[in-house]
Amino acid sequence: MDKKNIDWENLGFSYQPTDLRFVANYKNGAWDEGALIADPTVTISECAGVLQYAQTCFEGLKAYTTEDGHIVAFRPDLNAERMENSCKRLEMPVYPKEKFVEAVVETVKANAAYVPPYGSGASLYIRPYMFGSSAVIGVKPADEYQFRIFTTPVGPYFKGGAKPITVKISDFDRAAPHGTGHIKAGLNYAMSLYPIVLAHQEGFDENIYLDAATRTKIEETGGANIIFVTKDQKVITPKSNSILPSITRRSLMYVAKEYLGLETEEREILLEEVKDFAECGLCGTAAVISPVGCIVDHDKEIRFPSGMEKMGPIIQKLYDTLTGIQMGRLPAPEGWVKTIL
Numbered sequence: 001m002d003k004k005n006i007d008w009e010n011l012g013f014s015y016q017p018t019d020l021r022f023v024a025n026y027k028n029g030a031w032d033e034g035a036l037i038a039d040p041t042v043t044i045s046e047c048a049g050v051l052q053y054a055q056t057c058f059e060g061l062k063a064y065t066t067e068d069g070h071i072v073a074f075r076p077d078l079n080a081e082r083m084e085n086s087c088k089r090l091e092m093p094v095y096p097k098e099k100f101v102e103a104v105v106e107t108v109k110a111n112a113a114y115v116p117p118y119g120s121g122a123s124l125y126i127r128p129y130m131f132g133s134s135a136v137i138g139v140k141p142a143d144e145y146q147f148r149i150f151t152t153p154v155g156p157y158f159k160g161g162a163k164p165i166t167v168k169i170s171d172f173d174r175a176a177p178h179g180t181g182h183i184k185a186g187l188n189y190a191m192s193l194y195p196i197v198l199a200h201q202e203g204f205d206e207n208i209y210l211d212a213a214t215r216t217k218i219e220e221t222g223g224a225n226i227i228f229v230t231k232d233q234k235v236i237t238p239k240s241n242s243i244l245p246s247i248t249r250r251s252l253m254y255v256a257k258e259y260l261g262l263e264t265e266e267r268e269i270l271l272e273e274v275k276d277f278a279e280c281g282l283c284g285t286a287a288v289i290s291p292v293g294c295i296v297d298h299d300k301e302i303r304f305p306s307g308m309e310k311m312g313p314i315i316q317k318l319y320d321t322l323t324g325i326q327m328g329r330l331p332a333p334e335g336w337v338k339t340i341l
């Protein structure tokens, strides 16, 4: 298959329309068959539920080329399950899991010319999303919805090596204890924009949010879960009902235990404890792991022994092992790598 003429290594992370996108419509209580269409625009009521009351959720995953030349996606079934939970919490109709995975596969196949070659570090980002499309003026769920998937080629997350970043403890809260922090709702991102713009102005790369109830426990950043490595090489991650269950983080915790033989634990983690840890990383689909070198809590600076030059040794092993599994260089657990072409 002929690839598009794209400078893969120098792609950034920005939207570039590809040939086809998937669209399914929910009307009169049922989803239609859905179809791949060429038009990259959406036409909806000026009073659509998504525009008035933010009734929308999304997912994010990647397709890429493995060492042996296959186009694959990483655990799309977990994106389907997570979107199911998001839809239920937002009073939106669920798009069935099997059909979700099938739609991901078909959309990637239709845009295979945009899947970057193995070794480029680039990938085809896949964005499934759903929104209330019919008019809603009194506050209630919309009657009609669209489920869509578009793809866009994105460049390597780390250009010229993964340099550790500096993050701040935010004075804002991301998610209330019984709110929507555990689902991938657009509204969670809308409210994170002000704090992240501010953090960037102050020279920080990211915000770490604390639990809103006590502001003593670590939760996550605006778009990535957090893992820590203790001085005795245990891999730990915060446990909380208001954290978004990252597929990358869940995969890394499995890799830590089953591939690297490390002890792992999901538990409440106090901000107070962080100064005693050896390594820290942010995990999500985009970067897999971004190493954190320094956490700033107002006038206190927590500098990890792994430093500001390179990933800590355990984070590096986790990164190498998970990317090895994704790229087909290491055997994958059953069902992790979905072959598309």
Ligand SMILES: *Cc1c(COP(=O)(O)O)cnc(C)c1O
Binding pocket: 060, 184, 220, 221, 222, 223, 224, 225, 244, 245, 246, 247, 248, 249, 283, 284, 285, 286
């Ligand atoms: C999407 C997201 C993540 C990362 O999840 P992955 O499935 O690993 O990509 C983490 N935190 C938040 C708030 C997110 O929205």
